[in-house]
Amino acid sequence: MKMVGGDRKDRHSNLRKFHYGLVSVSDGKSRPLPSRLKLCSDYLVLQREEFHIWDDETSYPVESGLREIVLQRSKDGNLGISIKGGLEHNLPILISRVSSTEESARDIYIGDAIVKVNETSLSNMTHQDALTILQDAGNTVRLTLKHYKATTPFLLKQFGRFIPEYDESNPICLEQDLPGASAGGHHSQIPESPCSVSSDSSGTWIGISRVKKNWTDVVKVPLLMAYTTRYIFGTDKLRPSSFEVRGMDGSSTGVVHNTDPSLLTQWLKLIGDYISLLNSYQATKLNRSFPVENQISYMTWVAEGILSKDQAWQNWKPRFLVLKGSEIFVFEKGPLTPEEWSQGPPPIKYKVFEAMFRVIKESEYVDERQHCFLIQTFGQQSHYLSVETRQELLRLESAWHRAVCLAISQLGAKTFHVVYKNKPSALSLDWEEGFVLKGFHSATPEWSFQFSQLKGSSDDGNATLKLHFHRQMSKDAVTEEVICPKLQELLFFMHSFLTAKVASLDPAFLPNRH
Secondary structure (H helix, E strand, C coil), X not given: CCCEEEECCCCCCCCEEEEEEEEEEECCCCCCEEEEEEECCCEEEEEEEXXXXXXXXXXXXXXXXXXXXXXXXXXXXCCCEEEEEEHXXXXXXXXXXXXXXXXXXXXXXXXXXXXXXXCEECCCCCXXXXXXXXXXXXXXXXXXXXXCHHHHHHHHHHHHHHCCXXXXXXXXXXXXXXXXXXXXXXXXXXXXXXXXXXXXXXCCCCCCCCEEEEEEEEEEEECCCCEEECECCCCCCEXXXXXXXXXCCCCECCEEECCCHHHHHHHHHHHHHHHHHHHHHHHHHHXXXXXXXXXXXXXXXXXXXXXXXXXXXXXXXXXXXXXXXXEEEEECCCCCCHHHHHHCCCCEEEEHHHEEEEECCHHHCCCCCCCEEEEEECCCCXXXXXXXXXXXXXXXXXXXXXXXXXXXXXXXXXXXXXXXXXXXXXXXXXXXXXXEEEECCCXXXXXXXXXXXXXXXXXXXXXXXXXXXXXXXXCCEEXXXXXXXXXXXXXXXXXXXXXXXXXXXXXXXXXXXX
């Protein structure tokens, strides 16, 4: 990619100041329109192409009144002009292209209206009728023309790729660096009409006065806590070769189309990198207001599948998921300030050690949404969620394991009242000691095993739990059975302690603990 505007000097030297790319954008219903994306550190801007005629007389020599041009038809019967408009379009008959090689054709301009063909008036005439009159006008055709300057920019859109770009604040043509950019750049102080090509891409350009092209901002999407999605909003339907960026303020790029899979991937990665950087920076700012043990460790947008009584399919809604200290928060809108954590709409929240994170297998997907996971919570509802990419899912899973590890190591131990061999007892899950069972009023454990000695467990779904261990020295299998009135809570804590122990032994995790 070619750089425009230099490198950032602040948060990340690898992300450039500006990126530009040619795409097409639609509202998801109508035909996509040619557009340009401008990506910078804080915003993604959707731009539309505009053409302007230079106002000085030397660059725009078209007379304002009626004028006559005589054209000779070529041997193949072609008059060398193309027309648009007509009565059915509520427009005059307009010249949209000039390809004639006649010397007199150099005085015909795109945006000229044909008032007469020989002695026949074309006022209030349909497009097809005008074509017929032009075709039957003979070999020598006298055209009476009147120029409409206001129509010229619209007619020039067909030649947009040939016309150099002009930036009034810095009068040189901007280079494209993009994904999806056209190659090269033009650097004349006042761009000429593209004389190196004609309307059929060869020869000498005729019919166009000197023009300038620039890009006008249409939509500006702030990237802080924004998200990209390839799904049709609220559904599980994946859009082929397209994506949408939605901002926290409700803004949206619309559906951005790019048929080149590699460029589509580049755009998604580049925009995602900027969003991730901004979110990390925002989390750092928010953490200044929170105690050390209650810091934000991860936050991201997810989609939650909601099943309604009135429909058999999932309705997907955006959710902002935050791992903070030992808790999980699920917001409908991401909190931008510390005050929004307490003063905004109350989020759903759970303790991480009272929940389970489970990646859903493809065979278990409820619909066409991919990269799904389940957050099961003790005694409360579960959440069926999805992210956009496999990489996001892996990052979230890793962040979850780190959060569980830190929360459990801070908690230290959790004790449950159980019955063991018909005697009231206490079963403790201890970060250092593992599984420890003691009888009431007894200081000596009946038994204890490290977490690594657990080989499996089984339960009756009610109160009875069997724990299958092996002894460290002899490798003998041992099964211990307890009855716990709070069996489900015990199972959730067992899962959390085991997850934390595995995470604490992961070499990739250890550096992040300090």
